Amino acid sequence: MNQDETQRGGNVFSKLMSMDDATWARHANPWSVWTRVVTGLPIMLLAVWSIRPLAWWSFASVGTACFWLWINPRLFSIPRNTDNWASKVTFGERVWLNRSTCPIPNHHAQWALFLSVVAGVGFLIAIVGAVFNMLLPTLSGGLVSWFGKMWFCDRMVWLYEDMKDVDSEYRSWLSIEGE
Structure with a gap:
């Protein structure tokens, strides 16, 4: 799979989540990142687990879980300080999704794709x-x-750190309170 093919997948995800610049700025709030890390996968798995016992009523729980994943990046205010791991995860994800416009180092692309596959296979099994x-x-x-996604997130921080000086827009996302 080349970078253009993987970019299309990222565009589909961004469109599905309706992530515009304002939403991304709010998602950079560590509360948004950490509440998704802690609740996202368990809520989804519990909702899917309920399919057999609740039958058709379970679609309400699955819908609620999907809604939570969609609304979460919109719930929190734009952070005053983004010089932290959680905010940089979201910046790295934005860099990753923009890789067809501003190419990223190949080693970052390879790791991100590998970890996406690991997390995806684990998710399908779950x-x-x-x-x-x-x-x-x-x-x-x-x-x-979960561990595949967390490792992916850590790689996104590394990607952002390597790319923040390549594009002035990337650098502008970083804000340190008091500066």
Whole structure:
């Protein structure tokens, strides 16, 4: 898969989430990042787990979980200080999604794609486990997905640090209270 093909996937995600500049600025709030880290995957897996016991009513819980993932980046104020790990995760994600316009170093692209696959495979295993109410695949897949995503997030911070001086827009996202 080349960078143009992976970029299309990023554009689809951004459009689905309706992430404009204002939303990204609010998502850079560490409260937004950390509440998604702690709640996003467990809420989704619990909602999917409820499909068998709740039948059609479970779609309300799945819809609520999806709504939470969509609304979360919009709930928090724009942070005064973005010189922190959580904010830089969101900056790195923006750099990653913009890689067709402003190319990124190949080693960052390779790691990001690899970790996306790891997190995605773990997520699929967890979803299948949750659909069939099987605890071991749900937990193990969820852990693989979560750790894969966290490692991806850490790589996004590294990507941002390497790219912040390449584009003045990237540098402008960094704000330090008192400066």
